[in-house]
Amino acid sequence: MRLTAEAPTPDWDSFEFALECADMELRCYYDTVTGEVCVTGPFEDDPGERERIDADPRRYLEIDRLPAHERYQWMARFATEEVGDALLREKLLRALEGRGPFRRFKDALLSAPQERERWFAYQANALRRAIEQWFAARDLPVRAAPPWARRDGGYLHK
Template identity: 80%
Template sequence: MRLAADAPAPDWDSIEFAFECADPENRAYYDTVTGEVCVTGPFEDDPGERERIDAAPQRYLEIDRLPTHERFQRMERFAREEVGDPQLRERLLRALEGRGPFRRFKEALLSAPPVRQRWFAYEAAALRRAIEQWFAERDLAVRTAPPWARGSDATSHAAGG
């Protein structure tokens, strides 16, 4: 992630929400001028957003939701690599079979609160890596590093501006 003084300061919370949003009717766009996230769809806060995006499409980049298969692979990887208890690992892997694997996986974690907490941290870290990769792939500069990266390697790539 590239930092620059003249770049927008992204709304990191809204970006995280946009990446996680499972509603197929909503679309999220990153405003490369302001750093805001615009959401369009049946329940958008500002009905004029779609018109603004259409009027300046080069300014807005669509934020694609994380693909379901990536989220599924993340759960499988967590169960196989991060869960030491063989019985819990097997329950988690069985939960991923058939319909409703996301709900069943989270339900299986209810019986192991410490592992459940580790899952949420694991999932958040993976989401944040995906966000950072999205910015890097588009060579988008930002004024402020995301809150999770402050003081880490991300801020050492600051560019003058």
């Protein structure tokens, strides 16, 4: 991720929403001029937004949702690499089998509040890494570092 004074400052919170958006009717776009995230769908706040995006496709880059398999891998890595309690680790890995692993995984963590908090921190870091990778893959500069960047100017995720 490059910092440049001429680039926009992305709306980091909206970008997180866009990557995690579960509503298949919505499409999210990054405005490379303003840094805003535009959301289109059946209930648009601005009915002309879709037309603006279509009229200038180089300005607006679609933000694809994180694939389910990637989020699944985060859960599997957390369980195998971060959870020290063998019984909880096995419970989490069993939760990942079959249909509905995302809900079962979170439910399995209900009995371990400290591990549940660690999971949410782990997931947030993985999401932030994905955001940084999105910008890096497109060589898109930003004016300001994301709020999770370290104080020394480096990024948490390389």
